[in-house]
Amino acid sequence: MKLLRKASVRIVIALVVGFLLAGALTKITYTCTPIDGSVDCLAFDKAIMHPADLLNNKQNSLVKFSLVFAISAVAIFAILSVVTKYRSRGIK
Numbered sequence: 001m002k003l004l005r006k007a008s009v010r011i012v013i014a015l016v017v018g019f020l021l022a023g024a025l026t027k028i029t030y031t032c033t034p035i036d037g038s039v040d041c042l043a044f045d046k047a048i049m050h051p052a053d054l055l056n057n058k059q060n061s062l063v064k065f066s067l068v069f070a071i072s073a074v075a076i077f078a079i080l081s082v083v084t085k086y087r088s089r090g091i092k
Contacts, residue, residue: 005088010080018073026065028053 028050054061 005084010077010084013080014073014077017076018069021072022065022069025068026054026061028059028061 024046027046054065057063
């Protein structure tokens with residue numbers, strides 16, 4: 001808990017968690033080859049698995065990724081700051 005008192009550590013944690021959440025929550029839909037002869041076949045992949053499509057902004061994925069990343073990173077940083085503040089005061 002002592003390590004979380006530094007703002008730089010909280011920022012790094014927030015950025016890493018935000019990146020992981022954005023990569024996991026941003027989906028890109030692809031057409032795939034049907035296995036059982038069905039006409040419609042869609043594959044839902046995570047954006048983190050296809051960084052080139054993410055950078056090309058296919059299906060507005062870069063905007064979604066950036067939005068989820070920004071919101072989650074700010075939220076995680078705020079939560080960590082509040083927890084650190086209350087822990088440092090001795091309120092449990």
